[in-house]
Amino acid sequence: MPEPxxxxxxxxxxxxxxxxxxxxxPFVADQLLKWVYGHGVTDLDQMTNLSESTRDRLREAMDFTxxxxxxxxDASDGTRKILVEWDAPASSxxxxxxxxxxxxxxxxxxxxxxxxxxxxxxSQIGCPVGCTFCASGIGGLDRNLTAGQIVEQVHHLQQxxxxxxxxxxxxxxxxxxxxxASAVFDAVRILNASWAYGIGARRITISTVxxxxxxxxxEHFDIPVTLALSLHAPNDKLxxxxxxxxxxxxxxxxxxxxxxxxxxxxxEVTLEYILLGGVNDRxxxxxxxxxxxxxxxxxxxxxxxxxxxxxxxxxxxxQSVRSFQRILRNGGVNVHIRASRGRxxxxxxxxxxxxxx
Ligand code: SF4
Numbered sequence: 001m002p003e004p005x006x007x008x009x010x011x012x013x014x015x016x017x018x019x020x021x022x023x024x025x026p027f028v029a030d031q032l033l034k035w036v037y038g039h040g041v042t043d044l045d046q047m048t049n050l051s052e053s054t055r056d057r058l059r060e061a062m063d064f065t066x067x068x069x070x071x072x073x074d075a076s077d078g079t080r081k082i083l084v085e086w087d088a089p090a091s092s093x094x095x096x097x098x099x100x101x102x103x104x105x106x107x108x109x110x111x112x113x114x115x116x117x118x119x120x121x122x123s124q125i126g127c128p129v130g131c132t133f134c135a136s137g138i139g140g141l142d143r144n145l146t147a148g149q150i151v152e153q154v155h156h157l158q159q160x161x162x163x164x165x166x167x168x169x170x171x172x173x174x175x176x177x178x179x180x181a182s183a184v185f186d187a188v189r190i191l192n193a194s195w196a197y198g199i200g201a202r203r204i205t206i207s208t209v210x211x212x213x214x215x216x217x218x219e220h221f222d223i224p225v226t227l228a229l230s231l232h233a234p235n236d237k238l239x240x241x242x243x244x245x246x247x248x249x250x251x252x253x254x255x256x257x258x259x260x261x262x263x264x265x266x267x268e269v270t271l272e273y274i275l276l277g278g279v280n281d282r283x284x285x286x287x288x289x290x291x292x293x294x295x296x297x298x299x300x301x302x303x304x305x306x307x308x309x310x311x312x313x314x315x316x317x318x319q320s321v322r323s324f325q326r327i328l329r330n331g332g333v334n335v336h337i338r339a340s341r342g343r344x345x346x347x348x349x350x351x352x353x354x355x356x357x
Contacts, residue, residue, distance in 0.1 A: 004063045008155065009148030009186065012195055022057050036064070037196045040158055046104055066149060069156050070105065071096055075084055079342030080163075086125070086149060103142040104200045106174050107352040108153040110166070111341045118168040121153045122352070123184050124175025127247045130211055131232070133276055134350040136174040145175070147186035168203040172228075174180045174352050177206050178214035178243075185221055192223050198321045201225055207272060208343060212249050212257040213256060217265045229254065229298070230272040233280050234288035242280070251292060271298045274350065275324060276305050277316035286324045290331030300328055300335040306348040 005018055015029035031049060035041040041245040042064035044055045067084040074080050086104050106122040127134070128141035153173075154166050169178040169191055177184045188204055190196045208214065218227065231251075233239035239246040258269045271293055275281045293300050300327060305315045317326075321337060328335040340348045 001325045005088060005150035006066055006146070007032065007042070008065075008151040009146060009190070011190070012194075014341075018061065018268050022061055024054055024057060028054060032058075033195050033251040036124045038059065038182065039153065042155065049135045051113050065152060065155070067152055067156065069159075070101075072160065073345040073347070075342040075345045075347060077341055077344075078112045079345065079347050080157070081342060082108050082160070084108060084153065086145070093226070100312060102139075106145065106153075107347070108157060108173055109287075109342060109347045109352070110157045110160070110163070112164070115146075116167045116233050117164050118170055119154050119157050119166045120170050121150055122173035122175055122286070123150060123171055123177040123180050127175050128178050128179060129243060131209070131350075133232075133274060133305060133308070133311060133313045135311070135346075136268075136350070136351045138310070138353075143177075144180040144183060144233050150183065151190050151196070154191065154296075166197065167199065168205075169199055170204070170205045170207060171229075172207045174350065176209055176211075178208045178211050178218070180233055181214055181217060185223075188223050188225060205270075209243050209245060210254045211245070212250060212253045215254075215257040215261060219261055224265060224267065226267065226270070227258075228272050229258065229296075230274075231289075231292070232274050234285050234292055236246035238280055238285075242276075255292070255295055258298065262297060269296055269298045271296070271300045272303060273300060274303045274305050275316045277314040277320070277323055279313065281316045281320055281324055283323070283327055286327035287331065290333050293328070293333045293335075294331065298333075300333055301338045302328075302335060303338045303349050304340055306340055306343055306346075306351050308351055 012029055015032060016026045019029050021027055035047045041047060044059055052294040067086050068088055069082045070085050071083045084106055085101055103125060106125050108122060109120040111118045124144050126140055127140040129139040157163060157166060191199050192201055201224045205226040205228050207230055209230045233242055236250050304321055305313055307315055323339055325335050342348050
């Protein structure tokens with residue numbers, strides 16, 4: 001028997017082909033899209049305009065969801081986090097503290113502000129990069145998520161009680177998105193499509209630790225997304241200490257790739273810089289970073305480190321963060337300190353894991 005088709009990775013034309021194979025009318029494809037994306041309904045029994053025999057045929061041929069929300073946590077600042085278990089064995093309900101399920105789980109976060117509801121989605125289970133400050137990379141990569149599993153995370157966030165519509169997407173959850181580029185690009189096409197969630201291209205940010213060849217591929221991607229480069233160090237020596245994959249590229253090569261990105265797309269790059277107390281937050285680091293940011297015409301987001309149990313880094317104090325920002329500003333760089341959201345439920349940057357915390 002062929003594997004069921006996952007609705008969250010289908011385009012309208014994929015669905016119409018499937019309806020043809022199932023000897024169903026093409027308009028059933030449109031009805032399914034309306035239920036799933038228009039009404040958030042993934043339970044065939046609730047799709048009341050489909051006949052029973054149509055539903056029976058679809059039940060055998062399609063998966064509507066492949067993930068189960070195992071836990072949900074709400075932070076005091078309104079941030080919400082869900083732990084999703086993928087492809088759980090049909091025989092059992094997922095158990096919260098099941099160590100055997102660790103390699104099937106990812107976390108997804110919803111960050112609300114006045115005007116936005118941002119979904120921070122995962123692209124891989126675990127992460128192959130292993131940055132020294134990040135919980136997601138502990139234990140390495142388990143596997144890539146499919147495009148459908150990436151899109152389905154947005155569905156689960158929108159199903160939370162009192163949830164508002166997601167307006168923005170950031171690929172800053174578990175995983176290095178450009179190490180799973182083909183699934184990420186397919187997911188972006190669906191998230192952006194008017195028949196699905198219709199999220200504007202500029203409201204979708206792909207964040208990478210910096211793979212110059214993959215950034216070049218992104219220049220040719222047909223959806224004009226926003227690019228964020230997680231630099232975290234202003235020179236190659238320190239970058240290689242913090243980000244193991246930095247040994248495969250230099251900051252000069254990244255400068256080149258980002259310059260071409262700017263020439264081709266006309267869009268500025270944002271540099272993400274996690275400030276680790278006593279490691280990359282000295283004034284000479286700020287001066288070096290100002291030089292890099294000016295060469296890239298990049299804006300800089302400073303992120304105060306969020307502590308992770310078992311990792312050696314500490315959060316810098318407010319005064320040193322402000323003085324780091326001042327040096328960048330005086331160096332002519334557009335720089336912001338990003339608010340840490342969801343710290344009390346370990347949903348902040350670098351804190352996402354495979355398990356419930
Ligand atoms: S910071 Fe990003 S690239 Fe580095 S280990 Fe964490 S998820 Fe992976």
